[in-house]
Amino acid sequence: MTVEFPLNYDDSELKYAVILAKYNGKYVFVKHKERKTFELPGGHREPGENIAQTAARELYEETGAVKYSMRQICPYKLNNYGMLFYAEITELGELPQSEIERVLLIDEPPHELLAWTYPDVHPKLLMKIESEIKMADLKKFFKKGELIPAIVQDVYSGEVLMLAYMNEESMAKTLETGYTWFWSRSRQELWNKGATSGHVQKVVEIYGDCDDDTLLVKVEQTGAACHTGNRTCFFNRIK
Secondary structure, three states, X not given: OOOEOOOOOOHHHEEEEEEEEEEOOEEEEEEEOXXXXXXXXXXXXXXXXXXHHHHHHHHHHHHOEEEEEEEEEEEEEOOOEEEEEEEEEEEEOOXXXXXXXXXXXXOOOOOXXXXXXXXXXXXXXXXXXXXXXXXXXXXXXXXXXXOEEEEEEEOOOOOEEEEEEEOHHHHHXXXXXXXXXXEEOOOOEEEEOOOXXXXXXXXXXXXXXXXXXXXXXXXXXXXXXXXXXXXOOOOOOOO
């Protein structure tokens, strides 16, 4: 089942709201009375509601959340259009009478797809929401320009492997895929490191510097990092 994330939509087309919520750092999932699986809070838009009101109502009805902050993330399209939201809950009240049996607070999303009520949909929505949240938080790195230098370091040896540049799109793809993507200044295009050679870089950690204008990307490097075949691009000693 294909989930799309359109850039353009009409508010009248939005039929659903789905919310990724957290409480005290834990993921909030719900269990329907008639199902044994996990799902994200959410549901249908009712007549007279705007989509934010739908999200607020569904969050309360399905989790009992009474105090929270919530932000709209982006639209999605399955058979119909819906809107994704992210909520940070600070107070959970009693669970209202509804089709929801209980609320589950867990450290990580279920790894087994069989644990999800909608295994072809909700995991993809969750990943999209988390990616968008990270990107919103990382926009500060692009206040000084469209590109930011990214120093790539071997996570095990500490060796500096290369330096490349990221724009917002390549950073988003890096976060979504877990592998490094950069912006080529010479070719003026995105490039996925190792896509042709097989010398991919699996991202383990990403750090920002104190001035928010440089990234340190720690990776598991497959093969050589340099196009010359050298392990690192820094092999020309000057002093």
